[in-house]
Amino acid sequence: MVELDFDKPINELKSKIKELSDFSSKADVDLSTEIEKLEKRLKKLESDIYYNMKPWDRVQIARHPNRPTTLDYISQLFTDFFELHGDRGFGDDEAIVGGIAKYKGLPVTVIGHQRGKETKENIRRNFGMPHPEGYRKALRLMKQADKFNRPIICFIDTKGAYPGKAAEERGQSEAIAKNLFEMASMKVPIVCIVIGEGGSGGALALGVGNHIHMLENSTYSVITPEGAASILWKDAGQAKQAAERMRITAPDLKELEIIDSIIKEVRGGAHHDIKEQALQIDEVLYQSLKELRAMSKEELVNHRYNKFKKMGAYLNN
Amino acid sequence: MIKGIFSKSKKMKYATLPSELSRNEVPEGIMTKCSNCKKIMYTRELQKNLKVCFNCGFHLPMNSKERVASIIDDSTFLEINSEIKTGNPLDFPGYEEKIAGDIKKTNMNEAVVTGIGDINGMKVVLAVMDSSFRMGSMGSVVGEKITLAIEKADELSVPFVIFTASGGARMQEGVLSLMQMAKTSTALKRFSDNGGLYITIMTHPTTGGVSASFASLGDYNFAEPGALIGFAGRRIIEQTIGEELPEDFQTAEFLLKHGQLDAVIPRGELKEKLSLVLEMHQTGGDSEW
Numbered sequence: 001m002v003e004l005d006f007d008k009p010i011n012e013l014k015s016k017i018k019e020l021s022d023f024s025s026k027a028d029v030d031l032s033t034e035i036e037k038l039e040k041r042l043k044k045l046e047s048d049i050y051y052n053m054k055p056w057d058r059v060q061i062a063r064h065p066n067r068p069t070t071l072d073y074i075s076q077l078f079t080d081f082f083e084l085h086g087d088r089g090f091g092d093d094e095a096i097v098g099g100i101a102k103y104k105g106l107p108v109t110v111i112g113h114q115r116g117k118e119t120k121e122n123i124r125r126n127f128g129m130p131h132p133e134g135y136r137k138a139l140r141l142m143k144q145a146d147k148f149n150r151p152i153i154c155f156i157d158t159k160g161a162y163p164g165k166a167a168e169e170r171g172q173s174e175a176i177a178k179n180l181f182e183m184a185s186m187k188v189p190i191v192c193i194v195i196g197e198g199g200s201g202g203a204l205a206l207g208v209g210n211h212i213h214m215l216e217n218s219t220y221s222v223i224t225p226e227g228a229a230s231i232l233w234k235d236a237g238q239a240k241q242a243a244e245r246m247r248i249t250a251p252d253l254k255e256l257e258i259i260d261s262i263i264k265e266v267r268g269g270a271h272h273d274i275k276e277q278a279l280q281i282d283e284v285l286y287q288s289l290k291e292l293r294a295m296s297k298e299e300l301v302n303h304r305y306n307k308f309k310k311m312g313a314y315l316n317n
Numbered sequence: 318m319i320k321g322i323f324s325k326s327k328k329m330k331y332a333t334l335p336s337e338l339s340r341n342e343v344p345e346g347i348m349t350k351c352s353n354c355k356k357i358m359y360t361r362e363l364q365k366n367l368k369v370c371f372n373c374g375f376h377l378p379m380n381s382k383e384r385v386a387s388i389i390d391d392s393t394f395l396e397i398n399s400e401i402k403t404g405n406p407l408d409f410p411g412y413e414e415k416i417a418g419d420i421k422k423t424n425m426n427e428a429v430v431t432g433i434g435d436i437n438g439m440k441v442v443l444a445v446m447d448s449s450f451r452m453g454s455m456g457s458v459v460g461e462k463i464t465l466a467i468e469k470a471d472e473l474s475v476p477f478v479i480f481t482a483s484g485g486a487r488m489q490e491g492v493l494s495l496m497q498m499a500k501t502s503t504a505l506k507r508f509s510d511n512g513g514l515y516i517t518i519m520t521h522p523t524t525g526g527v528s529a530s531f532a533s534l535g536d537y538n539f540a541e542p543g544a545l546i547g548f549a550g551r552r553i554i555e556q557t558i559g560e561e562l563p564e565d566f567q568t569a570e571f572l573l574k575h576g577q578l579d580a581v582i583p584r585g586e587l588k589e590k591l592s593l594v595l596e597m598h599q600t601g602g603d604s605e606w
Binding site: 086107 | 509536537538573575577578579580590
């Protein structure tokens with residue numbers, strides 16, 4: 001597994017403890033007080049690090065190659081998932097997956113960005129960066145859900161919509177815009193969960209929901225920290241500073257009243273325990289759907305309208 | 318070439334080229350030849366395998382009777398509108414004889430069978446096109462029967478499922494045939510606006526006016542593996558653009574890659590997958606909700 005910078009001291013200490021306990025059992029020397037001391041130190045270190053996560057640390061976790069993806073959560077949270085393909089226009093973009101499934105027996109439509117876990121899959125899925133046909137597939141499935149009165153659940157996890165020639169030719173902007181426009185009028189509950197990186201318009205195109213939740217170590221912003229640094233200071237190397245300035249973490253977004261709740265993450269990041277992480281999501285998702293399903297179609301549309309109407313900050317004297 | 322004249326291997330080689338006829342037409346009976354890989358198999362075994370070739374996995378055409386049997390629960394199928402018959406609206410020379418010949422050959426009145434039946438206990442209106450009747454081409458009767466089936470599904474508030482197989486519009490009925498595209502689509506739009514669920518399964522071949530109307534309008538568009546699906550014929554496209562087309566052009570897999578299909582489903586899994594989709598659209602939720 002890839003080692004993150006802030007994990008290093010913890011891993012070092014862990015291996016030291018293991019060394020000592022191995023040694024003590026082999027050499028028959030009693031080192032239990034030393035080990036105990038070190039374990040105490042480990043606990044303190046862990047809580048120091050994991051409970052004081054810096055924005056840049058969270059960026060690293062959000063981008064961890066082993067971080068659970070949409071399909072990981074789908075297989076944990078849903079049954080009978082049936083993947084549906086294609087935008088019925090140009091292609092099937094594998095950077096977005098979607099289909100119908102059951103959530104605790106309830107038919108739902110699930111859609112999400114999908115990156116790969118190894119190079120080959122990442123190439124196939126374009127590193128989770130969709131083309132217009134990906135967004136159009138998502139919209140097609142949402143309209144289907146709307147017609148058949150199924151709640152929509154979106155998992156958000158992308159660096160952004162793909163910046164490429166073909167993407168522009170086929171109307172990347174139009175595709176994203178159309179999703180925002182159409183999601184507004186869906187008469188079914190829409191729950192969005194940011195599970196990794198929420199990169200800009202490419203993320204928002206699956207993000208116009210009644211409820212928006214974020215995993216504790218995910219990010220959501222108008223641009224990647226690298227992008228911001230290069231625009232603001234002409235130096236992508238200052239991404240860390242940008243990450244801190246731009247308020248991109250879940251606690252930041254909660255404070256800015258963009259998201260509804262923070263989903264607690266497994267200590268050290270979701271990749272440490274997918275099952276446990278899925279349970280955490282499950283709890284929030286269930287509550288969300290329960291609440292939203294009590295609303296009428298009209299209430300759902302108004303709820304979404306008012307939610308986004310409130311966003312933004314300005315002076316008005 | 319000249320060098321080769323004196324070599325030892327100048328002996329002429331002979332090969333028997335089977336005629337087109339003997340290659341494709343095997344007398345009906347105990348054996349069936351796969352029209353793709355040419356392997357000869359016991360017809361009974363092949364039937365049991367839903368006419369999927371044991372050797373290459375090719376999905377051999379199913380007639381409407383076989384299709385209904387493979388999808389609809391035993392003894393639940395009730396055929397509707399089977400009495401509607403084809404006339405000769407344009408007085409097209411030889412048309413009546415051709416129709417009469419196909420009626421005799423297939424024991425059907427036209428290229429589509431429609432009816433009501435259950436799929437794993439869930440009621441649907443079903444239409445199955447049969448390519449053994451005039452290549453499954455769409456004339457007034459095919460259009461009318463499909464439209465009536467859609468209206469029936471609407472009336473009963475049950476899903477409408479269709480298996481398409483068609484060479485396209487029926488030439489002998491001219492513009493009347495063309496208008497069946499609009500007629501069926503119009504009925505489908507009303508059905509859809511009323512909340513109806515429509516599932517299409519495109520089978521080999523689904524082309525021309527059928528692919529350009531009701532075959533492509535499903536809430537879910539599925540296809541069988543290897544099925545030829547397209548609007549214009551391969552030869553016409555090649556002549557028009559002056560290019561050779563890729564081998565997999567207009568196959569179900571090609572269409573999936575190009576965003577036209579929700580999924581390609583092997584015949585063996587079809588009933589199960591259809592049931593799953595139908596079940597997701599049944600009203601009445603789980604107790605937990």
